[in-house]
Amino acid sequence: MYNLSRRNFVKLTGGLAAVGLTSPLLTGSARAAEGKKRVVIIGGGYGGAIASRYIRMADPNIVVTLIEKEKIYYSCPLSNPVIIKTRDLKVQRWTYENLVKNGVNVQYDEVVEIDPVKKSVTTAKGASFSYDKLVVSPGVDFKWEAIEGYSEKASEKIPHGWKAGTQTLLLQEQLSAMTDGDPYIIVAPPMPFRCPPGPYERAGLVAWYLKQHKPRSKVIILDAKDKFAKQGLFINGWKELGYNVEWVPGNEGGKVTRVDVEGMKVFTEMQEYKSSAINIIPAQKAGKIAHMAGLVDKTGWCPVNQKTYESTIHKDIYVIGDACIATAEIPKSGYAANSQGKIAAAAIVAAFKGQGEPDPSYVNTCYSLLSPDYGISVAAIWTFKDGQVTKVSGGVSPEKASAAFRKQEASYAESWYQSIMAEMFS
Numbered sequence: 001m002y003n004l005s006r007r008n009f010v011k012l013t014g015g016l017a018a019v020g021l022t023s024p025l026l027t028g029s030a031r032a033a034e035g036k037k038r039v040v041i042i043g044g045g046y047g048g049a050i051a052s053r054y055i056r057m058a059d060p061n062i063v064v065t066l067i068e069k070e071k072i073y074y075s076c077p078l079s080n081p082v083i084i085k086t087r088d089l090k091v092q093r094w095t096y097e098n099l100v101k102n103g104v105n106v107q108y109d110e111v112v113e114i115d116p117v118k119k120s121v122t123t124a125k126g127a128s129f130s131y132d133k134l135v136v137s138p139g140v141d142f143k144w145e146a147i148e149g150y151s152e153k154a155s156e157k158i159p160h161g162w163k164a165g166t167q168t169l170l171l172q173e174q175l176s177a178m179t180d181g182d183p184y185i186i187v188a189p190p191m192p193f194r195c196p197p198g199p200y201e202r203a204g205l206v207a208w209y210l211k212q213h214k215p216r217s218k219v220i221i222l223d224a225k226d227k228f229a230k231q232g233l234f235i236n237g238w239k240e241l242g243y244n245v246e247w248v249p250g251n252e253g254g255k256v257t258r259v260d261v262e263g264m265k266v267f268t269e270m271q272e273y274k275s276s277a278i279n280i281i282p283a284q285k286a287g288k289i290a291h292m293a294g295l296v297d298k299t300g301w302c303p304v305n306q307k308t309y310e311s312t313i314h315k316d317i318y319v320i321g322d323a324c325i326a327t328a329e330i331p332k333s334g335y336a337a338n339s340q341g342k343i344a345a346a347a348i349v350a351a352f353k354g355q356g357e358p359d360p361s362y363v364n365t366c367y368s369l370l371s372p373d374y375g376i377s378v379a380a381i382w383t384f385k386d387g388q389v390t391k392v393s394g395g396v397s398p399e400k401a402s403a404a405f406r407k408q409e410a411s412y413a414e415s416w417y418q419s420i421m422a423e424m425f426s
């Protein structure tokens with residue numbers, strides 16, 4: 001919630017329009033909120049949106065303010081099928097009205113500063129919000145400098161498609177326009193990064209498209225890594241589906257070091273590749289605000305108490321989702337962010353009640369499509385035992401399975417998406 005003391009309330013006049021506090025009547029509701037616990041959440045994606053909802057559900061007396069810079073949220077999960085036009089971007093589009101109906105105070109603004117001593121955040125529009133507990137879920141930012149010649153501007157011509165929306169549509173246009181016979185080049189990033197199976201899902205779906213629309217073309221994945229998530233399942237599936245996919249691992253010269261954006265060329269230490277269709281997924285780090293607030297360590301990600309997701313750098317700040325360092329190989333996924341949002345919500349509510357840290361349970365399931373009718377998955381559950389996150393169970397889809405089984409997994413991907421999005425935004 002905005003700073004509630006009357007002095008600061010007056011000081012904030014510049015920010016009042018931004019937070020919709022133009023009527024003197026509302027000073028009454030501000031007063032009503034006085035004395036209540038305040039949680040501010042930065043980022044309304046898979047982590048932040050669910051944390052806001054769960055805190056309100058657990059205790060409607062807590063004043064929850066979600067600050068999100070975009071009015072529309074485009075989901076990355078299931079955005080790869082948009083590139084090959086088997087899915088409309090419209091079904092990836094979500095808004096925050098229902099969170100408002102659920103009592104979350106949603107502010108469309110960008111947080112530009114966190115003061116962990118005064119326990120307040122400041123936004124680009126000049127508003128200030130005090131908190132008792134802060135949740136930070138800003139997702140990822142890119143290390144543009146990791147590939148010489150690549151930049152945010154360059155991503156308009158050679159898109160990354162690693163934040164859904166305009167970037168997804170740019171990849172769609174590029175694929176439609178590519179010359180039959182050119183390779184479709186995907187530059188895959190080093191670990192850790194958002195959605196470890198994502199580049200390989202994209203490779204399979206693009207190969208499916210090429211088979212029908214550009215049969216002389218193939219997919220080349222230039223990888224900074226020597227292995228990748230669900231590797232066996234992907235490679236066998238590509239073979240089974242008759243795809244033309246070439247994967248060049250890092251130890252065989254796959255690491256891209258330079259790009260010539262105008263010339264549409266990428267360079268590894270060994271070779272130059274030219275094409276009318278290139279997708280560079282850059283190396284990643286925690287979202288910008290986490291860096292600005294000093295929440296990151298030398299890895300570029302945010303260290304947290306694994307039981308509560310409270311930052312080990314700044315007290316009363318919880319970092320969830322892609323931005324945090326999660327142990328025990330919990331991936332940077334939407335489902336993991338959702339799980340972390342609930343764990344942080346429970347820890348915050350318990351702390352307000354003076355209770356001990358709740359015992360968390362961590363969940364992840366991630367579906368990947370190799371064609372619209374061919375799905376594979378990975379799932380795991382962890383618990384907190386003997387001071388650390390410990391895997392309880394999990395596994396991946398069977399190596400050998402019928403077409404009907406793969407088709408069923410593809411339909412489960414859609415059900416997963418509908419239910420997790422409904423939990424966040426409906």
Ligand SMILES: Cc1cc2nc3c(=O)[nH]c(=O)nc-3n(C[C@H](O)[C@H](O)[C@H](O)COP(=O)(O)OP(=O)(O)OC[C@H]3O[C@@H](n4cnc5c(N)ncnc54)[C@H](O)[C@@H]3O)c2cc1C
Pocket residue numbers: 042043044045046047048067068069070073075076077078079080109110111112137138139140161162163194195198287288289320321322323332333334335336337365366367368
């Ligand atoms: C192609 C692709 C496919 C994927 N498929 C899957 C999948 O099938 N299953 C799965 O589980 N995961 C998948 N993921 C991963 C998933 O998208 C991320 O792990 C998830 O979005 C992380 O949630 P988050 O809350 O950390 O970040 P985000 O969802 O990115 O949310 C961060 C939000 O914070 C906002 N923000 C950032 N900084 C500020 C600021 N300073 N002030 C205000 N707002 C701010 C942003 O606008 C954004 O809305 C996929 C990712 C990609 C790229």
